[in-house]
Structure formats: C-alpha cells, structure tokens
Amino acid sequence: MKNKLKFGMMAIAGAILTATGSQAQDWKPEQPVRMIVAFAPGGPVDLVGREIAQRLGEYLDQTVIVENMGGAGGIIGAQHVAQADPDGQTIFFAAAGNVVIRPLVDNNTDIAKQLRSVGLVSKSPHAMVVRDGLDVQTVEELIAYAKAHPGELNFGSAGTGAAAHLGFEMFKQATGVEIEHIPYKGSAPAIVDLAAGAVDMSLSSIPSLTAMLEAGKIRMIALTDEAPTDMGVPKVSDTVEGYAYSTWYGVMAPAETAGNIVETLNKGLAFAVSDKALAERLAKMGAKLGHSTPEEMEAFFEQEVTRWDAVIEASGIRN
Structure with a gap:
C-alpha cells in the first residue's frame, strides 16, 4: 500500500501532534452533531x-x-448521511461492510460517490475458528484436511456478502480448497451453531468469540491480520502468502461538505484516538486505534474497493 496507514502507539503519538498542531478551528458546530451508526446498538x-x-x-x-x-x-444509514445537508452536522461512522462490500455485492456503488472521507480511526482482524471436534490445529492442517476431503467442510457467516463470507471466499481462491458456505442471519447464530458442531468453521470479530473460546467449544487457529496485542496466535498469511484483511471503521460526511469542516472533524478524530486509555479498552475488543488524513482514507478506500471487487467477481455472488 503506497499510503501506509499507522495504527497502534505510533499512530496515537502522531494523532496527538495532529490534534494539537493548530488550536484555531475554521468551523464550529452550532448544534449537536449527529453520528449515524448503520447497525444495531451493542455491536462492535x-x-x-x-x-x-x-x-x-x-x-x-x-x-x-x-x-x-x-x-x-x-446502506440505509449511509444513504441518510449522503442525503443530509453538507454542513458537518450529520456524519457517518462507516465500516468496510456498508461502504465497500455491500455496495459491491449489490452492484450499487453510487452511495460511495455521495460520501466524502474524513478519516480512519481503527481496524480489527477477524479470527479464524473451528469447532472443537475438527481435527485441525493450524491453517496448514486445515488446508491439508480440506484438500483430502473436498466438499465435506463448511463455514458459517453472518450472511451472503458479509465480511466473513468474503474472507473465506478469498481463502478458497488463494488455496484452492472446496468449503461450502452456510449463511446465517447475523454472526451470533453462526457462532452458536459452530459451538454446537453444526458447522465446521467461521471467521468473526474477537469479542463475539470470547465466551465460546473460554468454554472450549471452539478453537482459534489464526488471525486475518495483526492484532492490537499479542494473542499468541499466528496470522493466516504465515501459511497463505498475501492473505490479509481487517474490518475497519472511519468517519465520512456528505460529498459536498466543505474542506474546512472536514479538516476540523479530522483533527477531532486525531484527538479522539490520542486517548491511551481508550486505546487500551478497544485493544481488549481486538481493535487497534489509528489515524489517517482524509486523503489517506480515500486512497485506502479505493484499494479496498479494488481488492473486494475482485473477490466478489471471482466468487460469483454479485447480485
């Protein structure tokens, strides 16, 4: 990636400099700002x-x-922000799934053109987990087992087009294994069935897996990217060269939002991620804080679109 994004303590140090580098603000909201989160309360x-x-x-x-x-x-939340007045009073807390993956799956990428990047704030790897009764301990063993038993294994995800679904499609394309997709209506029921032995494996956020991991009902064999803390688990890329993805969060605004508003919001995000106590809390959730300029987020966004578009096209799941 040409625009290497910084996450972790170096990012926090840089964010402090960004947030304090200029005390003058060209824009100040006149009333409470609405941040739209396009998912239900309580989720990551x-x-x-x-x-x-x-x-x-x-x-x-x-x-x-x-x-x-x-x-x-x-998509509904993203569209609401896209249609809002570009005055900085309504912003969008964006995730990879709702501004990159879902629009690509639905063949409706216009929504991204109606939003403007403000800045990235965090990224989180997914964990690759298997049911306790599956006799594999590593990614290498999983690939060998899948090739020895083609079509016998399956994986559960939060639904067709979910990040975990595409993560496994990318894994299948990189390794040549045959693993059947079992879509669920959300990640929670997929993990429940994994723990019960009804499906063989899944990819999911670390917090959603904690209870089942501690109960010994599922086993973590790898992470899809670097974690904020050392979890003693290898990355998938240690076995499958070039394989990596994280879920990420950032802030976007209506496309016509003025530059001085975006600059002020970006400095506010730098201030937000400079909180070391917050970084420690989110690290326990598997999230690593970071900061980017609007331009870096836009470049990263385009790279994400290119990467996931290729996976979706190869898997044949575009609507």
Whole structure:
C-alpha cells in the first residue's frame, strides 16, 4: 500500500501532534452533531462509534449524538448521511461492510460517490475458528484436511456478502480448497451453531468469540491480520502468502461538505484516538486505534474497493 496507514502507539503519538498542531478551528458546530451508526446498538461498530463520538464531542465542544439506523446491510444509514445537508452536522461512522462490500455485492456503488472521507480511526482482524471436534490445529492442517476431503467442510457467516463470507471466499481462491458456505442471519447464530458442531468453521470479530473460546467449544487457529496485542496466535498469511484483511471503521460526511469542516472533524478524530486509555479498552475488543488524513482514507478506500471487487467477481455472488 503506497499510503501506509499507522495504527497502534505510533499512530496515537502522531494523532496527538495532529490534534494539537493548530488550536484555531475554521468551523464550529452550532448544534449537536449527529453520528449515524448503520447497525444495531451493542455491536462492535456501535461500541467503537460511541467511544469516538464522546471524544470527538470533547474536541468540538459540542455533543455528538449517536443514532443507530440499521437496515439493508448498512446502506440505509449511509444513504441518510449522503442525503443530509453538507454542513458537518450529520456524519457517518462507516465500516468496510456498508461502504465497500455491500455496495459491491449489490452492484450499487453510487452511495460511495455521495460520501466524502474524513478519516480512519481503527481496524480489527477477524479470527479464524473451528469447532472443537475438527481435527485441525493450524491453517496448514486445515488446508491439508480440506484438500483430502473436498466438499465435506463448511463455514458459517453472518450472511451472503458479509465480511466473513468474503474472507473465506478469498481463502478458497488463494488455496484452492472446496468449503461450502452456510449463511446465517447475523454472526451470533453462526457462532452458536459452530459451538454446537453444526458447522465446521467461521471467521468473526474477537469479542463475539470470547465466551465460546473460554468454554472450549471452539478453537482459534489464526488471525486475518495483526492484532492490537499479542494473542499468541499466528496470522493466516504465515501459511497463505498475501492473505490479509481487517474490518475497519472511519468517519465520512456528505460529498459536498466543505474542506474546512472536514479538516476540523479530522483533527477531532486525531484527538479522539490520542486517548491511551481508550486505546487500551478497544485493544481488549481486538481493535487497534489509528489515524489517517482524509486523503489517506480515500486512497485506502479505493484499494479496498479494488481488492473486494475482485473477490466478489471471482466468487460469483454479485447480485
């Protein structure tokens, strides 16, 4: 990646400099800012979004209110922000799934053109987990087992086009294994069935797996990218060269939002991620804080579109 994004303690140090480099603000919200989260309360997107909203509000000296607006895989919330007045009063807490993956699966990428990048704030790897009764301990053993038993293994995901689904499609394309997809209506029922032995494996966020891992009902064999703390688990890329993905979160605004508003919001995000206590809390959720300029986020966004578009095209799941 040409625009190497910084996450972790180096990013926090850089964010402090960004946030404090200029005390003057060209824009100040006149009323509470609405941050739209396109998923239900209590999930990882909502939890991280609320933490960022609180700190952003401190920087702006104005309340940032989180509004949950789910539906259509996050598209409804994104469309709401895209159609809002470009005055900085309505912003979007974006995730890879609702601004990159879902639009590509639905062959409706216009929504991304109606939003403007403000800045990235965090990324999180998924964990590759298998049911306790499956006799594999590593990614290498999983590949060998799948090739010895073609078509016998399956994986559960939060649904067709979900990040975990595409993560396994990318894995299949990189390794040549045959693994059947079992779509669920959300990640929670997929993990419940994994623990019960009804499906063989899954990819999911670390917090969603903690209870089943501690109960010994599932086993983590790899991470899809670097974790914020050493979990003693290898990355998939240690076996499958070039394989890596993370879920990521950032802030976007209506496309016509003025540059001075975007600059102020970006400085607010830098202030938000400079909180070391927040970084420690989110690390326990598997999230690594970071900061980017709007331009870096836009370049990263384009790379994500290119990468996932190729996976979707090869897997034949585009609607």
